[in-house]
Amino acid sequence: MEALVAQKVTKRYKGRHRETLALDAVDLSIAKGRLFAFLGRNGAGKTTFIKIASTLLAPTSGRVELFGRDVVADPAAVRPLIAVVPQEGKPFYHMTPREHIVEYLRVRGASGETAKSRADGMLEAMGLNEYKDEVSYRLSGGLQQRTMVAMILATQAPFLFLDEPTLGMDPFARRQVWKVIRRAAQAGSTVLLTTHYLDEAEQLSEELAVIESGRVLYRGTAEALKSTLGREVRLRFSRGFTAPELQPYGRVFEERGAVTLLTMRKDVRELTELALERGSEITVGPVTLEEAFLELVGRGIEEDA
Amino acid sequence: MIAGGQVKAAFRICYFNGIIPLWRSPLLIWAVFLTPLSFLFFLFVITGPTDPQFLPHAVVGGVLFTVIFTGNGMLNDCAYLRLERQLQQIFVASPVRPFAYLMGMALSELAFTIPALVLFLAILLLVTPVSLLGFVGLLGVVLLTWLMATSLGFLISTLFKQLREIWPIGTLTFSSLAVLPPIFYPAYLIPARFQWVAFLAPSTYASQLADAVTGVNVGSPLSPGVLNSPWLDLAGLAGATILFALAAAYLARWREP
Numbered sequence: 001m002e003a004l005v006a007q008k009v010t011k012r013y014k015g016r017h018r019e020t021l022a023l024d025a026v027d028l029s030i031a032k033g034r035l036f037a038f039l040g041r042n043g044a045g046k047t048t049f050i051k052i053a054s055t056l057l058a059p060t061s062g063r064v065e066l067f068g069r070d071v072v073a074d075p076a077a078v079r080p081l082i083a084v085v086p087q088e089g090k091p092f093y094h095m096t097p098r099e100h101i102v103e104y105l106r107v108r109g110a111s112g113e114t115a116k117s118r119a120d121g122m123l124e125a126m127g128l129n130e131y132k133d134e135v136s137y138r139l140s141g142g143l144q145q146r147t148m149v150a151m152i153l154a155t156q157a158p159f160l161f162l163d164e165p166t167l168g169m170d171p172f173a174r175r176q177v178w179k180v181i182r183r184a185a186q187a188g189s190t191v192l193l194t195t196h197y198l199d200e201a202e203q204l205s206e207e208l209a210v211i212e213s214g215r216v217l218y219r220g221t222a223e224a225l226k227s228t229l230g231r232e233v234r235l236r237f238s239r240g241f242t243a244p245e246l247q248p249y250g251r252v253f254e255e256r257g258a259v260t261l262l263t264m265r266k267d268v269r270e271l272t273e274l275a276l277e278r279g280s281e282i283t284v285g286p287v288t289l290e291e292a293f294l295e296l297v298g299r300g301i302e303e304d305a
Numbered sequence: 306m307i308a309g310g311q312v313k314a315a316f317r318i319c320y321f322n323g324i325i326p327l328w329r330s331p332l333l334i335w336a337v338f339l340t341p342l343s344f345l346f347f348l349f350v351i352t353g354p355t356d357p358q359f360l361p362h363a364v365v366g367g368v369l370f371t372v373i374f375t376g377n378g379m380l381n382d383c384a385y386l387r388l389e390r391q392l393q394q395i396f397v398a399s400p401v402r403p404f405a406y407l408m409g410m411a412l413s414e415l416a417f418t419i420p421a422l423v424l425f426l427a428i429l430l431l432v433t434p435v436s437l438l439g440f441v442g443l444l445g446v447v448l449l450t451w452l453m454a455t456s457l458g459f460l461i462s463t464l465f466k467q468l469r470e471i472w473p474i475g476t477l478t479f480s481s482l483a484v485l486p487p488i489f490y491p492a493y494l495i496p497a498r499f500q501w502v503a504f505l506a507p508s509t510y511a512s513q514l515a516d517a518v519t520g521v522n523v524g525s526p527l528s529p530g531v532l533n534s535p536w537l538d539l540a541g542l543a544g545a546t547i548l549f550a551l552a553a554a555y556l557a558r559w560r561e562p
C-alpha cells in the first residue's frame with residue numbers, strides 16, 4: 001500500500017520581481033513503512049515538497065494523498081497521522097529536552113504516563129540523557145537539533161517528515177539518530193527525509209529520489225542509481241594520465257595532480273594494464289552515492305546549459 | 306482528537322508556553338507591571354488628590370492596559386514561533402486543531418498577566434468599594450478584552466513574513482489602544498465635539514463598560530448621549546472581538562499560500 005501519492009505537484013512562488021518554479025509536475029509515491037530520502041541541491045525543491053505534503057503549504061496545482069487522504073481538501077484527516085521536523089526549526093528556549101518531548105506528546109493527546117515513558121526511552125536513544133534537564137537555550141546547536149528530532153520521532157506518527165534532521169550533528173550523534181529513524185521505520189512509520197550528507201542517505205534510506213530544479217531526476221535505490229548511470233567503479237591514477245584521454249571512459253576529475261575516473265567494471269582490466277605500463281599507481285573502489293549524485297545532477301545541469 | 310482533547314491541548318500549551326517561562330524567569334512579571342503602574346503613579350501625582358473620581362477609573366485603566374497588552378504578547382509570540390523557530394508548524398502538522406493552538410497561545414498571554422491583574426484588582430478594592438456582581442462583571446470585561454486584544458495580535462502577526470518588521474508595529478498598535486484613548490484618563494476630558502472619536506478604538510468600549518459594571522463614576526456624561534450606554538460598549542467590544550477573530554481566522558497562515 002502507498003503511504004504517499006503525489007500527482008503532478010507544481011509550486012510557483014510569486015515574488016515581487018520574478019516567479020520561481022519550485023516544483024514542476026512532480027509525480028512520486030512512497031510505500032508504507034518505507035524509509036525514503038530526498039536528495040537535491042540547494043533550492044531543488046525538497047522543502048517545498050515536504051511542506052506541501054505535510055499540509056503546511058498550498059500547491060499551485062496537483063494532488064498529494066497521504067494514506068488515501070487529500071492533504072489540501074482534508075487536512076484535518078491528514079494532520080493526526082503526521083509529524084514534521086521543519087528545516088532549521090528551533091526548540092522553545094525555556095524548556096528542557098525532556099519537557100519538549102513530554103509536553104509535545106501530551107498536546108498531541110498522549111497520556112502522561114505514555115508521554116513520560118516514551119520521553120525517557122527517546123532521550124536515552126538520542127544520547128540526550130545527560131542534558132535532559134537543561135533548558136534549551138543553554139544547549140549547543142546540535143543538541144537543540146537533537147531535541148527537535150527526538151520530540152518529533154517520539155510521536156511515532158504513521159508518517160514522519162524529517163527535513164535535514166541531522167543538520168549540525170557530529171558523526172556520533174548522526175549515527176545515533178540513524179538508529180532511531182531506522183527503528184521508527186521498522187515499527188511501521190513511513191519516513192521521508194532530506195539530507196545533504198550522501199553517506200547518510202546511502203546508510204539510511206531504502207529508496208531515494210533525486211530532485212533538481214523541481215523535477216524528479218531519479219527515483220530508486222542507491223545501488224541502482226550507480227549502475228544505471230554506468231558508473232560502477234572509481235579508478236584513481238597517481239600519474240601518467242591526462243583528463244582528456246580518459247574522457248571517453250566516463251567522468252573524469254583532476255584533484256591534486258591525480259586523475260580520478262568513474263567508469264564501468266568492464267573497463268577496469270584494460271585501464272589497469274595501461275596504468276602498469278605507464279608506471280602509475282592505481283586504486284580501484286566502488287563509486288559512492290555522492291559521486292553518483294554529482295554525476296546525475298551534473299548531467300542534468302549540462303543538458304540544461 | 307475529540308473536542309475534550311483540544312481543550313486539554315490548549316491548556317497544555319498554556320502550561321508550557323505561559324506558566325513554565327513565568328516560573329523560570331519571575332522577573333518577566335515586572336515587565337508586565339511596570340508600564341501601567343508608572344502611568345498610574347504619574348496620574349495620581351498629577352491629578353489624584355484633586356479629582357476623587359479619577360483614581361478608580363485609572364486603576365481600572367491599569368487592569369485594561371495590562372489586558373490590552375496581551376495582544377502585543379500574542380503578536381510577538383505567534384510571529385516568533387512561526388517565523389523564527391518554525392514551531393507553529395509542528396502544531397499545525399499534528400492532531401492539534403489550529404483553534405486549540407490559538408487558544409493555548411492566548412491563554413499563555415493571560416497567564417503572564419495574572420500577577421499584574423491581581424495587583425491592580427487589589428489596588429482597585431483599596432481605592433473604591435466594588436460589589437461582588439461588579440467584580441464578576443469586570444472579570445467578564447477583562448475576558449472579552451483579552452479575546453479582542455489577542456485576536457488582533459494574532460491577526461497582525463499573520464500579515465508578516467519577517468520578524469524584524471513586526472516589533473515596532475506591535476508597540477505602536479497596542480500603545481495607541483491603551484494610552485491614547487480614555488483608558489487612564491476619563492473620557493469627559495475630551496472636548497465634547499470629539500468624544501465620539503475615542504469610540505473608534507475598541508479599547509474605549511472596554512474601558513467605558515468596565516466603569517459601568519464596577520460602578521466607577523467618571524463625571525460628566527458624554528455627548529452624543531448614546532455614548533453613555535453600556536449596551537453600546539458591550540456591542541462595540543464584542544463586535545470588535547468577533548471582527549478581529551474572523552479576520553484572523555481568514556488570514557491565518559496555517560497553510561502558507
Ligand SMILES: Nc1ncnc2c1ncn2[C@@H]1O[C@H](COP(=O)(O)OP(=O)(O)OP(=O)(O)O)[C@@H](O)[C@H]1O
Nearest residue numbers: 013015020022040041042043044045046047048049
Ligand atoms: N517562501 C518562498 N518564496 C519564494 N521563493 C521560495 C520560497 N521558498 C522557497 N523558494 C524558492 O523555491 C525553490 C525551492 O526551495 P526549497 O526550499 O524547496 O529548496 P530545498 O531543496 O529545500 O533547498 P535546501 O537544500 O537549500 O534546503 C528555491 O528556488 C527557493 O528560492
Ligand SMILES: [Mg+2]
Nearest residue numbers: 046047048087
Ligand atoms: Mg530545504
